[in-house]
Structure formats: C-alpha cells, structure tokens
Amino acid sequence: MQATSAKPSSPALDRQSLRPDCANCFALCCTAFGFLRSADFALDKPAGTPCRNLASDFSCTIHDRLRPRGFRGCTVFDCFGAGQNVSQGQFAGKSWLEAPGTKDEMFAAFKAARQLHEMLWHLAEAQERTFDPDASDRVARFRDTIGKALGGGMPQLIALDMQDLHSRVRAALMEVSEEVRASYFAAGGDHLDSELKPGADLVGRNLAFRRLCGADLRGAYLIAADLRNSDLSGVDLLGADVRDARLEGADLSKALYLTQMQLNAARGSRTTLLPPDLEVPSHWGDE
Ligand code: SF4
DSSP: OOOOSOOOSSGGGSGGGGSOOGGGSOOGGGTTSOBOSSSSOSSOBOTTSOOTTBOTTSOBTTGGGTTTTTOHHHHHOOOTTHHHIIIIIITTTOOTTTOGGGHHHHHHHHHHHHHHHHHHHHHHHHHHHOOOHHHHHHHHHHHHHHHHHHHTHHHHHHHOOHHHHHHHHHHHHHHHHHHHHHHHHHTOOSTTOTTOSTTOBOTTOBOTTOBOTTOBOTTOBOTTOBOTTOBOTTOBOTTOBOTTOBOTTOBOTTOBSOOHHHHHHSBOOTTSBOOTTOOOOTTTTOO
16 A cells, blocks of 8 residues: 655656666666676676677677677666666666767766666655655655766766665665564464574575564575575565575565566576566576
8 A cells, every 4th residue: 555645756756667678778878887707708808898799779699699609797786767768868768879978977977877767766666665655755855866866867866875875775764664573473473483584594495384573584595595485575686685585375465665677586486476567587497
C-alpha cells in the first residue's frame, strides 16, 4: 500500500524508468568503465575506451553469447536507467561518436547518474513499503532532490557531495527497513539465528527450506549460498552479495531492496518468485 506523502515531481523518478533501455543509450557501460581481465570480463579494458566487441551502432557484436565468451559481467550489470537518461536527456541524443569533445563529460555524468539512479530505485521501494507518513515524506524529499540534481545537468551533478548523500539515503532506507522487517518479525520465522545479520559471512551456507522472513541480511555475503525454497519475505538484501546463490523455488516477491543485478548474478529458475518490478534473467535455467 502507498503511504500518503509528497509525490516525486519528475517522471524520471518513476521506478519503471529506472530500468535500462539500451536502445536509447550510447553504450556508456561498454565505454565509460574500465575492466581487468577476470572471470567476469575476458579482457583488459581501460576506462573511457570502447570495448572491442562494441559495434558502431552501439550494439554488442557478441550479445547472444556473452557468457560462453567469458563476459558474464556484462549479463549482470544494470545501469538503473542512467544510460538512456544521460544519453537522451543530458546530452540531447548526441553521442560521443558524433561529438567526441563531450566524451569525458558524458562518461563522468554517467558514473554519477548511475549512483543516483540506484539510490532512486531503493527510495522508490522504501516509499512504497512504509506506512509511516513522516518516513514517506523524508524519502520523497530525497527522491525530489536527486531528481532535480539529475535534471540540472553536469553543474548540479558535480556540486553534489555523493558520499554525504549516499549515507543520508542509506539511513532513510534503514529506517524503512526496520519498520518493514518488524512486521515480519512479529509474524514469526526462523530468522532468529544469530548468524543472520548485516554483513554476515554466509558464503556457501545451506539456508534451503528456511523461513527467513524479516531477517536483516544487508551487505551479507551469500555467495553460492543455498536459498532454494526459502521464504525471504521482508528480508533486507541491500547490497547483499548473492553471486551464484541458489534461488530456485525461493520466495523473493516481498524481499526488500533487491536489484536486477543481484538476480542476474544469482542462479534461479522460473520457480523463483520475484517482485513485480524485476524480471527472470534470460540465462536462468540455461546452466
Ligand atoms: S562485451 Fe558487449 S556488452 Fe560487454 S562491454 Fe563489450 S560491447 Fe558491451
């Protein structure tokens, strides 16, 4: 249920618009970032240079075989809609190929915008999940501030104290998390395990068939953990590392602060229940 409060003033703050739209992006994730050769990216690529698999129309020449070719990271990454916002909004649809002089500024804007879009993604959920009108208003103000910064172009982005904003947003998210988790805590669950806590090392842990409702697993290391058929309703997963976690049959439909990137990095199937704003990754069930 949506709490009553001030609504965000810009359509850019809508959660659906925080999904990537690669067709309207100048492949900023394939150019702005630098990568070292690893299990996620098969070659070294300096920041600010196009990936060698990038075509001149900004498509990926190996899009349908990224994982077998060693580019798993590309199937995981999510820009939270920052790519199309910067490409079409801030730079008015003129690419760094057409106007090479804008390249550095465009890539810097993308890096900043992506952080802001990620905050917006979580803030949108916080506002939807809280029943506290004061918390909802605080969250709405953050959404508005960030929307204005994004709409103000580079001068506004450069002026932002990103670290300070990030820590204040995080505090607002935690406040809503406590409220949401408390409602699941009251309903009971087997999450009282003292090891289930923020930042916990749960690498490879067997948590299958567990009722984890309301647990705080913010920043937890759940790499390759077995969460099959577990109920994660009301579980705070902000920043949790779920790479290769087994999610088949798990109920994540009401998990808190889950992202598409986390799902893309995990293993699941059509039996995994997801929140409505997130999609079953195309590679699930393939491996
Ligand atoms: S492999 Fe394709 S998706 Fe990955 S960075 Fe290169 S061009 Fe982009």
